[in-house]
Amino acid sequence: MKSDAFDSDGASTTNGEIESTTMFAALAHERRQYALHYLAQKPGAVPLGDIAEYIAVREGDPSRDRYERVLTGLYHLHLPHLLDANLVAYDTEQKTVTLLAGREFLSPYLELIAADA
Template identity: 40%
Template structure:
């Protein structure tokens, strides 16, 4: 069996676990759909994971660097400036605004700082 087939075997279990977790909770369908849409993109999931691991404000360039490291599995010294710049631009223009709008992250554009949003 390959690694791909192993991860495919885990998918049904994951889906069932999510459905079980949702069972009995009053979560509007649009909230569930929005959450899955946000989490559907790997780069957004990685940014959320980076911010969770730091737990405090970091610069967007540092966040982009860490996302690039996690995406590629390479050390930061092995990444080109262009790779990190591409991640930065996609975070800045696409992924970060979505996560800020969803109330998951905060962004101070003047200082270029990203921080986890306080959960209510």
């Protein structure tokens, strides 16, 4: 499977391979699915905290405590999976996440996940 990565202006920067097993491993956890779904709707870099807030709301508990737990889990567990799969980039200074995989590439996976929910 091929995935197009994009720079901040939306121009294709690479045409890398994403193995099926890598993609399925990246999508194995619901929070990573939520994160990719959220990022696919945004045109550029998104603060990690915005993703955590979105996930907390999706999980039905938008409390401050849940937000903090989701943010910690994203940073330490889920973001590394998405980075290793070359699906996202993380700017440590700005604390923002950018979707690298093309939306067209992710769309079938996200639709399959949504149909299963």
